Amino acid sequence: MVSYKAPVEDTLFCLDDVLQLSRYSNLPRFGEASMDVVEAILTEAARFCENALQPLNRTGDRSGCVRHQDGRVTTPAGFKEAYESYCAGGWQGLSVASAYGGQNLPQVVGAAVNEFCFGANMAFTMYPGLTQSAVAALLVHGSEEQKRLYATRMVTGEWTGTMNLTEPHCGTDLGLLTTRATPRPDGAFALTGQKIFISAGEHDLAPNIIHLVLARIEGAPAGTKGLSLFLVPKVLVEPDGSLGARNAVSCGAIETKMGIHGNATCVMNYDGATGWLIGEANRGLQAMFVMMNEARIGVAIQGLGLSEVAYQNAAAYAKERLQGRALSGRTDAGKPADPILAHPDVRRMLLEVRAFNEGARALLLWGALQADLAAASEDPKARQTAEDLLGLLTPVLKGVLTDTGFNNCVTAQQVFGGHGYVAEWGVEQFVRDARIAMIYEGANGIQALDLVGRKLPKDAGRAFTLFTREVSAYLKQKADQDAMAPYLAPLKEGLDRLQQATMWFMANAMTKPDNAGAGATSYMHLLGLVGMGYMWARMAEAALARKARGASAGMDAKLTVGRIFMERLMPETATHLARITAGAETMMAMPAEAF
Structure with a gap:
């Protein structure tokens, strides 16, 4: 059976001994993040992830999501209750300003908690994870009304959010996008088109889903210069925040996927759906990149989280599985064979994965710290330095942590031998789930080109x-x-x-x-x-x-x-x-x- 123990001690070592968070106590948000507070947060997050999320990982993979005839989607058993507990614990808004309903803690703390969540249950964590990316875009580019009416409810988890970019003919090359937005007399827009591969596009975890949709206003320039970003709620919202009529957006299908079965990856149909412009017209890419960069860091965390849980289970198996005798002589004469951990090649696999995991964790947290410093430092030069480093690191974190994270899941599967190939032991799910992280939010070849060609x-x-x-x-x-x-x-x-x-x-x-x-x-x-x-x-x-x-x-x-x-x-x-x-x-x- 699969087990998971959140790496609290190693994370605290990185935050305290290596990054020395206490040095930044004079900056906004860091003043509330003393190491005893951070330790309490990580300990509680570990308890939630180990006890509430991890037990749902395998069952969610087996049952998946179900789309009903009327377009509704139900998530696997237990997901809704776990999501309610997640929101009640304040985890969704951990690193969001208190002015919008968040906990006002540094992003580096939120990144650490996200690793625990993804390691415990990647498919579940994608629901709040996509919401975090949508919130980030709204807080930067949204109007004050959009922040008040929508973002605050997404921060608490009352509503969730998505990113709607990809179309059947248009993935990386967004200039080919055809979803159109027609202006209406009241200042809103009618959106018509189809989006695919929309994670958490429809579900039963929350009564409303706020879709952030990339589309082209009629008459806008061709290519990427004519793209705008729109806020399109699943259910229309009254001025007082109460829910009104259902909007003209629906889930046409759920993709049948290799992994992450517990997350609804949807085909979304927009049939004149009511939406509102976010930011300026024809400048949707600027707002979109806030979402994308946030999401890319989140996907990097997915690669690390799955690599960690795969390592933990492979190491536990290697200590117990008896096969052959150690090359240097038997380690336990009282047993018919030695644990496979005695074999150098098994140790090679395990230690190389662990060396990557611990190095990647530190690099990821260092990158998240740059995001905090870019936002909070009082020194303009320090802010610029942090922003530069984060820009350089973002494609590296996404590409390297997901490429190698997947390979490490395969390595963990190899440690199990034939048992790793069958579902009973659970490690094959890590391989299937980890594979998508190399593809979505910009395939890793695109990350590499972004690094070399732009950053x-x-x-x-x-x-x-x-x-x-x-x-x-x-x-x-x-x-x-x-x-x-x-x-x-x-x-x-x-x-x-x-x-x-x-x-x-x-x-x-x-x-x-x-x-x-x-x-x-x-x-x-x-x-x-x-x-x-x-x-x-x-x-x-x-x-x-x-x-x-x-x-x-x-x-x-x-x-x-x-x-x-x-x-x-x-x-x-x-x-x-x-x-x-x-x-x-x-x-x-x-x-x-x-x-």
């Missing part, structure tokens, strides 16, 4: 320069600490390769853009490895400091896992560099008819 050259490479200067300064500052040598030397090698790859792009991709396209995914993973390596060096430093204070519980394991990352994962930076510098000539040489 890297933006502002003359300012964000990349900030990142490499910070890592270089850290390496120089710690160079004389002998105990740090096993972590610093591999990090320096990785950083050197990252800089070589960047210089190669500068010399070879301007005149031949295919060179950038061919190396983009490798570059994304190269940057991700260096980012996690930087976090591992800081974690090793914090672990050594704990040991020096006499608080050594778990720190020897932390240092060992950190060396696994440096010895076995960081060397992959050399492979990525080789792939990047190979260029695109061979890749583009074969004619289409030869495929």
Whole structure:
């Protein structure tokens, strides 16, 4: 049977010892987030996730959602009650300003809680997760009336929200979008069109769903320059916030999917549905990117959450499963065989997954901290630095954590052997659920192109320069600490390769853009490895400091896992560099008819 224990201790170690949240207590929201408060929040979140969400994960996968003849959708048994408890606990608005009904805590705390939720039950957590993204867009681009009437109720979870972008003929290339918005005399719009792959598009968890829909106003320019964003409620809302008539939007079908069966992925039909413009006309992409960037961080958390729960179950299995004798001699003569954990190759699989998980967690929390600093710092230069770093990290977090998170679920399945392939043990669900995270909210190839084509050259490479200067300064500052040598030397090698790859792009991709396209995914993973390596060096430093204070519980394991990352994962930076510098000539040489 599947089990899950939220990684509270490791998260607290990252927040307190590595990121040192207490340094920011003078900033808005951080003043209420003392470490004892954060520990209490994470402990309670872990209890909720382990006891309320995780038991519903497998049953939700088996039963899925049901669409009825009238277009209603019911979620799996227990989801509605769990959602009510989720809202009652205030989890939906954890990192939203109190002015809108939230708990006013930093986003880095919300990111930590979201990992627990996704690790316990990804399909369930997508319902409130999409709402968080929609709220973020409304709070930035919505009118005061839209914030008062809609956002406040979404923050408490009374209503939920969605993102409606994709159409049958239009995914990444939003310029092909055809959903139209016709102006009405009262200032509203009538929206007509069809959207697909809409997560949480219809369900029974809340009485109203607020759809944020990308559409083209009649007569608007072609392409992406003519797109606008609209607020379209499932049920029309009266001025006092009460619910009125049903709007002309409906669920036409639920997609039959590989995984996340407990989440309703809907085809949404808009038949002259009433909607209201969010922000300015023909500037919908600006508002949409607030949603998308929020969602991309959320999807990165999904990759980590599933990698963590898969690791936990594989490690537990490896301790109990008896097969063969250890190569160095039997470990327990009283048993007919040794646990498979005694075999080096099983340890290789488990330790590489764990090394990734702990490095990715630290990098993700560091990225979430940048979001907080970009919003709250009183120093304009510090705000700009944080915003730059977050922009650089967002495609890396989404792409690397979901690519590798999926691979880690497959690795965990391998530890189970044949038992991992059958549903009884539950690990095959992690593989199926994790696969979608590499695709939605911008497929990972698009994340890599965004990184190389937009984020890297933006502002003359300012964000990349900030990142490499910070890592270089850290390496120089710690160079004389002998105990740090096993972590610093591999990090320096990785950083050197990252800089070589960047210089190669500068010399070879301007005149031949295919060179950038061919190396983009490798570059994304190269940057991700260096980012996690930087976090591992800081974690090793914090672990050594704990040991020096006499608080050594778990720190020897932390240092060992950190060396696994440096010895076995960081060397992959050399492979990525080789792939990047190979260029695109061979890749583009074969004619289409030869495929």
